[in-house]
Amino acid sequence: MELVAKEMEIRIGxxxxxxxxSIHVKKQQFVGLIGPNGCGKSTLLKxxxxxxxxxxxxxxxxxVDVLKTSEKKVSQRLGVVGQFNxxxxxxxxxxxxxxxxxxxxKMLESDNQEDFQIVEEALVRTNLIDxxxxxxxxxxxxxxxxxxxxxxxxxxxxxMILDEPTNHLDIRYQIEILSCVKSLNIGVxxxxxxxxxxxxxxxxxxxxxxxxxxxxxxxxxxxxSETIEALYQIKCQTYINPVTKNLGFAFGL
Amino acid sequence: xxxxxxxxxxNIYYVVIFLLIxxxxxSAVYSVSIGxxxxxxxxTMDILLHSLTNGRLGSLDQVESESYLxxxxxxxxxxxxxxxxxxxxxxxxxxxxxxxxxxxLADPYILGxxxxxxxxxxxxxxxxxxxxxxLSQFGVAFGAFVGxxxxxxxxxxxxxxxxxxxxxxxxxxxxxxxxxxxxxSSLIIFFANNAEGIKSVTFWSMGSLASSSWDRTPIxxxxxxxxxxxxxxxxxxLNTMLLGDESAITLGINLSAFRKxxxxxxxxxxxxxxxxxxxxxxxGLIIPHISRGIFGADHKRLVPGAxxxxxxxxxxxxxxxxxxIHNVELPIGIITSVIGSPLFIYMxxxxxxxxxx
Numbered sequence: 001m002e003l004v005a006k007e008m009e010i011r012i013g014x015x016x017x018x019x020x021x022s023i024h025v026k027k028q029q030f031v032g033l034i035g036p037n038g039c040g041k042s043t044l045l046k047x048x049x050x051x052x053x054x055x056x057x058x059x060x061x062x063x064v065d066v067l068k069t070s071e072k073k074v075s076q077r078l079g080v081v082g083q084f085n086x087x088x089x090x091x092x093x094x095x096x097x098x099x100x101x102x103x104x105x106k107m108l109e110s111d112n113q114e115d116f117q118i119v120e121e122a123l124v125r126t127n128l129i130d131x132x133x134x135x136x137x138x139x140x141x142x143x144x145x146x147x148x149x150x151x152x153x154x155x156x157x158x159x160m161i162l163d164e165p166t167n168h169l170d171i172r173y174q175i176e177i178l179s180c181v182k183s184l185n186i187g188v189x190x191x192x193x194x195x196x197x198x199x200x201x202x203x204x205x206x207x208x209x210x211x212x213x214x215x216x217x218x219x220x221x222x223x224x225s226e227t228i229e230a231l232y233q234i235k236c237q238t239y240i241n242p243v244t245k246n247l248g249f250a251f252g253l
Numbered sequence: 254x255x256x257x258x259x260x261x262x263x264n265i266y267y268v269v270i271f272l273l274i275x276x277x278x279x280s281a282v283y284s285v286s287i288g289x290x291x292x293x294x295x296x297t298m299d300i301l302l303h304s305l306t307n308g309r310l311g312s313l314d315q316v317e318s319e320s321y322l323x324x325x326x327x328x329x330x331x332x333x334x335x336x337x338x339x340x341x342x343x344x345x346x347x348x349x350x351x352x353x354x355x356x357x358l359a360d361p362y363i364l365g366x367x368x369x370x371x372x373x374x375x376x377x378x379x380x381x382x383x384x385x386x387x388l389s390q391f392g393v394a395f396g397a398f399v400g401x402x403x404x405x406x407x408x409x410x411x412x413x414x415x416x417x418x419x420x421x422x423x424x425x426x427x428x429x430x431x432x433x434x435x436x437x438s439s440l441i442i443f444f445a446n447n448a449e450g451i452k453s454v455t456f457w458s459m460g461s462l463a464s465s466s467w468d469r470t471p472i473x474x475x476x477x478x479x480x481x482x483x484x485x486x487x488x489x490x491l492n493t494m495l496l497g498d499e500s501a502i503t504l505g506i507n508l509s510a511f512r513k514x515x516x517x518x519x520x521x522x523x524x525x526x527x528x529x530x531x532x533x534x535x536x537g538l539i540i541p542h543i544s545r546g547i548f549g550a551d552h553k554r555l556v557p558g559a560x561x562x563x564x565x566x567x568x569x570x571x572x573x574x575x576x577x578i579h580n581v582e583l584p585i586g587i588i589t590s591v592i593g594s595p596l597f598i599y600m601x602x603x604x605x606x607x608x609x610x
Contacts, residue, residue, distance in 0.1 A: 051502045075505030082499060088355050089495045089550045099492055103505035108486050110553075155504070 001062050001077065001158040001187050002027055003048070008057035010040070010047050010211075017043045018054070019211045025159075025187050025204075032198040033191040034222075035208035036232050041191040042083075044208075045163050048189070049080050061159055075103035079157030081149050081165045081181075090137045096147050097122055100154030122154040126180060142173035149177055153184070162190035166197070199223055199247035207231055223247055266554055269547070273561040277337065280568045284336070285329045288575055289582075292321050300325045327467065335465035335473070335529070336571040337564040340536060342477040342526050344563025345484055346519040347537030348544070348556060352494040353515050354420040360538035361523045364427035364516065365404035368434035370527040373400020375438045375454050379445040393457065394464075394528040401524035404430055409516060417509045419498065423516075459584035460533035462571055473525055480522045481560055487515075488552035495550065533567070533586050539593040540566055546600050 003025040010018040017040045025031045033041045046052040048059050050071055059066040066074055079100075091099075100122070101115045123129045126146045131139070136147060145165060152160065160181060166174040174194070178201050181188055192198045198205060198219065205222040207215040209231055215222050228236040234251055241248040286297040296317065302310045304326055316322065346361035354363070377396030411426040412418040442451055484491075490511050493501040501508045526533075544559035567585075570592065574583040 049503055051499055070505075071502055071507050072505035075503055078503075080500075080503035082503070085497060085500065087495060087497070088357055089351075089545070091492075091495065091550050095492075095549070095551045099496070099504060102489055102493060105489060107489065152503075 032202035040211040079152035100151035122150040126150040159187045332465040340564040340567025343537040344540035348541040365430040368431035369404020370397040370401040372434040398528035405520035460531040460586035491552035535593040
């Protein structure tokens, strides 16, 4: 699915967080949003998945007008892996992943064989099959985030939004989660902090500063010393990592 | 780990539910057979069978006294039905409230309902609605119901000011309004020159099933059972409530609308129960937790389990309140706390209970 967000303007209270921003994610593209804390990445994503109502602008997933369509219809197409959130009550991993089937269910419909099959596949995909009957709250941060990813996969979305999904996770979980999402071959819009990860996984990058698109293009076009210095106000030197042949970054104040 | 599986996997769950229903029926029969007037068990059974089967089974020939019939059918039967309904209602409202405000400390009374009802009841007892025949008859129940409903509406309005009613705002509004209502109650008590009235306010606040009677049962039965019936089918929404607003939206459910709906319904149920039986504390807090320990936090299984467990618990609390001290009927609220607390402590200490997992 293609995501087009046009001329978005978002205010929280009196403060204008997003100013006239447009984003385009083509079919099966992995698009990254980078920028310093507080630049408006999360706010933009929230307004795309209907958690916030934008002041102006339009969001289209193919022909579906996201802002005018019900949460249920949108959630049948759009899955979200957010920043890690705490829960006060506990569910088993399987029950947690089963919640991903909610958008596809009528109020009184019960879970059928097909749903269990889908949940099983999502658990296999995220390497969680042995955790099926574990309690969610007993898992580590990285495992919890994998469960959330499994839940989103069980939702069978045609498009996925990731809001800093790998915060607080160690390097292995970061790679696991992003690789897993990449392997789904659906359109992805992801806010990322780690520039090397962004360079490696993204097909296209939007750099955001003060609620506006500062630069956009392929990773090689956007992730230059000048842009990064302007975005984060630090000194930065890019290089090609001799081992991975990927883009690398050296920072200093 | 093993004991945690009980009641969660497939068939065992249905066995547990079946056992609970059986236990409720047996306990109800036992409850009817005991009391201050000593009626032999055999005669109790005769009377029960006779009236339940409309005379086809059981005969009244051996019943020694006509008054036994009255005691069993008009006093004890409605009382056990009351206990069952109120137990179910409290435990249902507690389960729903804990999900609505995403807080394990919530109970049916948390959102100002208890203080509102107390204020209403205190007002009715100490100030009164005048000598109008209709209102003075229903005085306390009416006052408590109106107080409960007003308080919960006020909490809803207060928490919706300036945007969505989030769970934190709900709890805070409940606490603030509760404090306000309590201070008004205190004010009324302070200026009331009526020792007898103050005593009955205290007694009311401890909860009692003594006012049970057949003519009040239908209203309560309809409200409680409709509420139960509805929430049995709300498990999808209740489950997503556990995840919080943000995640629920991404799963296609807008929680703030459901929160308001659920609050209004639980307020109605709780208001009715408080009006008829006063405040029976602890059941609505503890039974949902015990049920989570047994059935897990998935509301599809939790709600039916909690309903039955709540009913069973209150039937037994009522039995104990009548037999613990000879010829004295203890307020049931005391009993529920006295057996509830140690049970809960045991669960936390021994079973490593962590809210459902």
